[in-house]
Amino acid sequence: MDDAVDAPAVPEPIRRRRAVEVFGNRFGTLFNDEVVAPTGVEGQYLRWRWSHSGVVVVPTGPAGYLFVPTYRYPIGDVSLEFPRGGCDADEAPARAAARELREETGYACDASLLRRIGTVHADTGLIETGVHVFTAEVHDAEASTARPEAMESVTDPVWASREEVLTWLQKGSVTCGVTLAALALALAAGSLSDGG
The missing domain is CATH 3.90.79.10 (Nucleoside Triphosphate Pyrophosphohydrolase)
Incomplete structure (x- = not known):
């Protein structure tokens, strides 16, 4: 029996056009980035970065x-x-x-x-820090x-x-x-x- 698993297709990335910091304190920084989707649609994406892992x-x-x-x-x-x-x-x-x-x-x-x-990521849709x-x-x-x-x-x-x-x-x-x-x-x- 073959234990190999086929790799899933790799989706196109959402590209950051500009990082926009909206809040920060000693714990971390909240961004509301300007982004471009793979379809070319422009929008915003909320992202939290902890100060430390x-x-x-x-x-x-x-x-x-x-x-x-x-x-x-x-x-x-x-x-x-x-x-x-x-x-x-x-x-x-x-x-x-x-x-x-x-x-x-x-x-x-x-x-x-x-x-x-x-390593795990607590919420891959919001938190960038592992x-x-x-x-x-x-x-x-x-x-x-x-x-x-x-x-x-x-x-x-x-x-x-x-x-x-x-x-x-x-x-x-x-x-x-x-x-x-x-x-x-x-x-x-x-x-x-x-x-x-």
């Missing part, structure tokens, strides 16, 4: 996978997520991932022990008190077995696109056990 870490351990219940202001609800955030200026992605894990869960993991498994995906094995003995940032609202992290995670997915309990993409990459990389 993002990180997400898939924590695993004997109890399964570690999620952080996080209140997300844009959706006005609690979201079950893997620890994630952004790199600080001049901070390596692995260090940022280890820092986010410690801040949001209280679990410590040396950056050198994190395994980078890929998110580095890591896995980390953590244990209860490594836990301390979580210290989230001032504008974060999180509760104690929760462990879920593989079966519980599958149930959550079936029920639509996990809707964070970054978390879902990170889980998919981790499963594809074989970094998550079949048990849990």
